[in-house]
Amino acid sequence: MRNAEVATISMRGDELSNQPFLTSGRVRSTLQSHWAAWLILIVSLALTAVAWSLSNQYIQRRARDRFDFRVDQVLKAIDQRMLEYEQVLRGGIGLYNSSKSVTREEWRVYVTNSQLQRFYPGIQGMGVSLIVEPEEKEEFERLIRQEGFPDFQIRPAGERDFYTAIVFLEPFDWRNQRAFGYDMCSEPTRRAAAMHAIDTGNPAVSGMVTLVQETEKDTQKGFLVYLPLFDPALPVDTVERRRAAATGFVYAPFRAADLMHGILQSGVPDINFRIYDSVQPSSESLMYESENHDAFGAEPHQPDFKSQRELKLHGRSWTLTFESEQGFVSRTESWPSFLVGCGGLLIDLLLFYVIGTIGTQQRTAKALATQMTAAYRRTEKQFRAVFDTSLDPILLVDGDQRVLYANPAAEAVFGAPSQQLLSRSLPEFFVDASPALSAGPPGSLDQSSVAIKDEFDCKRADSTTFPADVTSSAWEDEGRTFMAVVVRDISDQKQKDQTIRQQIQELERSNRDLDDFAYVASHDLRSPLRGIENLANWVVEDASDQLPEDSKKHLSMIIGRIGVMQSLLTDLLAYSRVGRISEKVTEVDTQAMTESVIEILDKPAGFRVQAFNLPIITTLKTPLQTCLRNLIDNAIKHHDRDDGKVAVTCEMDDASMCFLVTDDGPGIPLRSQERIFNIFQTLQPKVGPRAGSGIGLSIIKRTVESYGGSITVESEVGQGAKFRLTIPRVIQRQETVKR
16 A cells, blocks of 8 residues: 555554453453343344244245245136137138038047047037028028938027028037027127127137026036138138138137136145136126135135236136135244244343353454454455556545555556655546545445446646546445546547548448439439430331331330340349338238239249248338349249249248248259349340349348348259248347338
8 A cells, every 4th residue: 555544454453453342341341241141132032023023924925925826827727728729729720721611520520539528628519600691591401401400490590680500519419419500699798709709810708608508407607719710712801801701610618617627627725716707806707716615614714815817818808816715824834933933032041141151252352353454464465466467547545535545557647656646636637527426424335336437538747638438436434435446548449439430431421422323323324215215116106117127126126225224224223222221120921911022923824923821020021022022023034934833931940030932943053143143143135025134133132131131042953943031030129220
């Protein structure tokens, strides 16, 4: 240390060995007095009471955590099972979509092989309800009767806008036969759920109902889950189209009590719960209560724990209320708090005995003070070793901002010897401002506070200045405030930053010049080209019957090359603007987008272009649409047959999405597969039916690479080509990007 005040670290060790507190006979007699022992006993008993209270609270918290865990188990079990039921119903949808017609026997075999009661206990059955128009009702009933059901009719009777009829329901036992032919849309609750399924195209859960399968014995509340059936040949992209394409439902009825028994099997120990088909619990919306709820003969009790949770299931909100049973916290769990109380009391009595008989143990205290002094001296040496060898200037200041210590690096950077630095205050080292030292009341600072970093202009002894990153940290020691200040010269870094900013500005200016050039070139060159094209067309129109064939051919070549030039200018302008247009990241249905692109492209009558199971993703729509359109258009334009095929598929992983455009055309030679992505490079003549500007693939490459993606090609001559367009899942991790 360069100052006596900094030497407090070593002084504290000496002070400990000379404290009158440890050598005073008065203190020794105080420890041996009866009132001190009683005081310690009272304090220890109070601490024991606190420990018992804390242990009891810990037991209650553990019990609460166990209660919440079991509540979560019930919710997860119900949610998971309903998801499994949905998958089974989706299998039924798949069966219908994969066949022109599904027979009663095929449906029975499918449901039987699903083994519902083995793998999905709790489901009442699985059925199909078809939509019947009023004019088709009689013919529909006649066809079902011909299948061996002479008494079949749609129930209940009456005229309606449309009918639905349960035609398949397996297992076709006596209970499910009661629902055969039932029109579920004749009842408002079922109709609301069914129409919701059609309007959204997603599963829908009905409100609480009494199933038509119920009898007077063991009647239970229930509900139904619907999945809509649509005509595969009709579009379903809007609500109106889905209603027009709907042909029926695959559905499953559930009896609430049977469902819960199937999900929870042996139930949930120590927990009672109810299920309400509403957001607010009420007796009218009670759909299920566990069997151990208010058991017969049980005395009413106030549960230790309660919980109310909401479960959302495809358009419905269930409210579940949970209560702990009596004895949820067992005596075994409560035993540790009793042991804490008894053990603490025993320890308090032993402590009282020890304090009453303790001596001064002065020699032990002196030895301890000597050890602490040595430890502090070692700390001082470590402090010197670290601070004196640091390459950055380090200043130690007190609460009055007087410099107590400056390391050798500070002498070199500030250009003054140590004694001169110690005579200055902290603000003298800075030009306009200096690190602030909080001088609050004693105890307001922790022993070691969080370091604060900021940038300041520092001043050397010769009055020259330099920018620096300054890190400061303040702390308190025995009521006194200290602060360590670390200074790092960043003059070189500032110069580098300025150079980088200048280069960025120059690049931005160059980009603007390129944009202006591309626009001017495109605009100014198009005008004379249009004039030449018009003149050539006028000559052909006015004198075509007078011109020789060679002249007609030459004029046709002129018009064709003008078109190539105009296409080249358009592509050149698009190439120059890649990466410079703002667009927001949005959710994109790539299947629908690709299908719309395919529809507008010009292709031979026998040519087939198909998109297979493309995902819904969050990305930039316009660049992706442009890239896919150009790739598909190239595949069509450069194909060697009029009955060619092009397929668009997608592969995804955690980091990226890869769109594959595959054709069965003539292929691309290996030597040309890198060259085709260069600007103005094309494998076809730049005139004729397959003419190209040679910029299309360059635009795609530049576009996708500007967002961190890539494009590659795999091809063999005569084996077609496969272009892989890879884009990242997260584009620059921003909501809005520049392209």
